[in-house]
Amino acid sequence: MAWKTLDDMDLDGMVVLTRVDINVPVENGQVTDDTRIQRILPTIRDILDAGGKPVLLAHFGRPKGQRVPDMSLSVVRPALEAALGCPVKFAEDCIGGPAKKAVAGLEKGDVLLLENTRFHEGETKNDGGFAASLAALGNVYCNDAFSAAHRAHASTAGLAHLLPACAGRLMQAELSALEAALGDPERPVVAVVGGAKVSTKLDLLGNLVKRVDHLVIGGGMANTFLAARGIEIGTSLAEHDMADTAREILEKADAAGCEIILPSDVVVAREFAAGAAHETVAVDACPADAMILDAGPETVARITAVFETARTLIWNGPLGAFEIEPFDAATNAAAKAAAELSAAGRLTSVAGGGDTVAALNKADAAKDFTYISTAGGAFLEWMEGKELPGVAALGD
Structure with a gap:
């Protein structure tokens, strides 16, 4: 525009x-x-x-x-x-x-x-x-x-x-960064989308699978996708009523040639508390009385390997319950890897959203990202492919 x-x-x-x-x-x-x-x-x-x-x-x-x-x-x-x-x-x-x-x-x-x-x-x-x-x-x-x-x-x-x-x-700066990330990006493009609920990011996921090469799904959202694939997730936070929608998104991604990356190993615990007893298990081995609170090291290695091959990264949402240690490990490790690649000039990284900024700051990675948006709702709507009235008016 x-x-x-x-x-x-x-x-x-x-x-x-x-x-x-x-x-x-x-x-x-x-x-x-x-x-x-x-x-x-x-x-x-x-x-x-x-x-x-x-x-x-x-x-x-x-x-x-x-x-x-x-x-x-x-x-x-x-x-x-x-x-x-x-x-x-x-x-x-x-x-x-x-x-x-x-x-x-x-x-x-x-x-x-x-x-x-x-x-x-x-x-x-x-x-x-x-x-x-x-x-x-x-x-x-x-x-x-x-x-x-x-x-x-x-x-x-x-x-x-x-x-x-x-x-x-x-x-x-915002428009230039977002144009570089989604308008005419250098490929391959990888997007990281995390957070609690699939239902709040349907438009976002639907738009991204058509526009990126790899889509990493983390946080509580990933649990919904895992459950939709028939994987037992114990007492984990998930929207089981969104299973059909999750499968539709997976099908759309497959048709568009977009690789969906879900956890292959997970960190589980019986309680959501700082320092809670926890263990790392294969994604299909979550105990019935435990909840998934973070992605495991095998998953992080897969994500960082994708970062290594990518030229553009869009990040919205954490990979786990980043607010509480030790369930911030995956978010911290992936964020630091993205920051190092960005600082080296190998990756254009754009991130936004309230939890995202907090998570990247906590990981001490925000300073090396190419651009951090503090726009919240406007950033999300742009990623969803929606026209923003305030931007459209400038182009009229």
């Missing part, structure tokens, strides 16, 4: 309405994780360097069209100022008098944060009138919130039709 970036826009003297995602965790009035703030800094700084005046549009929580004091973006302002290293002006509304006055007072070098767009119900309804009120404030629209691009909201999609529009640096 063709979309413009900041490099394609004349920003000198322009008010740049910049949609960002700073929906960060807050406790006792303090931002506890500023990762999302850090990731928008290149866009803000590049707009400033080009002589533009960045006006930040963002949501915070789900106020459902009401003005909820606890969901005011003013709480994020100190962390934003600390990250930028300069003052950030704040307007108590994102449209109307307060917003117009704040924008009119901007000088080059100023950064303005507008109040929560979701205080207006027109935001989530993608109301044309609300989008026009936002557009009236600026000259250029820049979307740097890929994580909100799967929402057809006024500030993520509507605005792009009303002003000259471009992608910010974070949006540009």
Whole structure:
């Protein structure tokens, strides 16, 4: 898809309405994780360097069209100022008098944060009138919130039709990474998909079997596939009512020439607890009173061997119950192998999803992956092959 970036826009003297995602965790009035703030800094700084005046549009929580004091973006302002290293002006509304006055007072070098767009119900309804009120404030629209691009909201999609529009640096990086992973990837391509339930990732699996050469299935999802093949899995977490669906996915993969990789050996235990007594057994030897909590070393060796031959890796979800030792071993080992290949320039690796990022950080592997997406839902919908309204609007 063709979309413009900041490099394609004349920003000198322009008010740049910049949609960002700073929906960060807050406790006792303090931002506890500023990762999302850090990731928008290149866009803000590049707009400033080009002589533009960045006006930040963002949501915070789900106020459902009401003005909820606890969901005011003013709480994020100190962390934003600390990250930028300069003052950030704040307007108590994102449209109307307060917003117009704040924008009119901007000088080059100023950064303005507008109040929560979701205080207006027109935001989530993608109301044309609300989008026009936002557009009236600026000259250029820049979307740097890929994580909100799967929402057809006024500030993520509507605005792009009303002003000259471009992608910010974070949006540009996300789109470039995902295009490299699924759009026109270097082959062979391997995908790792883990997590608890097949039912939550049907669209994802259905899309991937048509587009990748190898699909590694891990976590509780793998148990469902094993059970569907008639393998006894003891008391393991599984969706037995999804057996027919699992078999259909296996058939589609076979027809598409996609190799499905399931565990050949597993780590089992009688309880899900840190340090629980456990053993590694062949996949068809799970005791009736035990549960599968991780893939075994033979499986990990198979996965890493596939990584060695691959050129592109897409990763979403852990291979086991990574939150608790020792059931993080497979995820850690596979993640480290992927990270080493990526660092050596032999593998383009793109990963995303909440549990995925946590698992890769725990394995100390995230830093060497080619790209880590923090987008969550938007990342998954892109992998599912769905059109994202916020992205589509930039290409219109």
